[in-house]
Amino acid sequence: MADYNTYRTAQGVGTRGAVIDEGLRAYMNKVYGLMAAGMGVTAVAAYGTATAAMNSPEVAQVLYGSPLRWVIMFAPLLMVFAFGAAINRLSVSAATGVFYAFAALMGVSISSIFLVFTGVSIVQTFLVTAIAFAGLSLWGYTTKKDISGWGSFLIMGVIGLIVASIVNIFLQSSGMQFAISVLGVLIFAGLTAYDTQNIKNTYLQMSGLDADFIGKSAIMGALRLYLDFLNLFMFLLQFLGNRE
Secondary structure: OHHHHHHHHHHHHHHHHHHHHHHHHHHHHHHHHHHHHHHHHHHHHHHHHHHHHHHOHHHHHHHHOOOHHHHHHHHHHHHHHHHHHHHHHOOHHHHHHHHHHHHHHHHHHOOOHHHHEOHHHHHHHHHHHHHHHHHHHHHHHHOOOOOOOHHHHHHHHHHHHHHHHHHHHHHOOHHHHHHHHHHHHHHHHHHHHHHHHHHHHHHHOOOOOOHHHHHHHHHHHHHHHHHHHHHHHHHHHHHHOOEO
């Protein structure tokens, strides 16, 4: 009887473990799917905006030469903070819509890369970023090492990058821009691994919570990885991009 009970207990644990593994895979697939769709929206918005600017000097002047450029530059940053504060009051479908709206706005914000860098170098940098991101995210997902302690240092690094980037808008220092780019690549490489592990661990702690909460959590996870990928791409483009 003891052996039978031991077998039944082990079978129950194994079944729960299989259910958790299946749920985790579905959850991570949703996170990566949302992130990839967001990147697609950003790419279309960026290319469409750049094309309109190249075909119309008036549009280019409004987007990149008027005070509107400051609104376009900082609007995504303000929107992401507002989204994080409001997501608990939104439905899953509404939060998904806001995420895609943010991705489109970000595309408009970075559209000038198509005017500054060659199309070939943009594609090449994107592929390099995708390979690096996949490797870093896979390591963050599979490693047994607890890297939660990286979080505070990486967040402080991001704040420092934002401040330095704003200052350099006015200084226009090439040396400072190089240093920002190097630090940016390192910080967002670390954040890719950290966020992936954090997203995985967050799901493992959400057992018993309703599907609505889990759906919103997946959207926020997708947003975090989206920002990691996009920033890693933008900083790598400073090194790998060939200018027009």
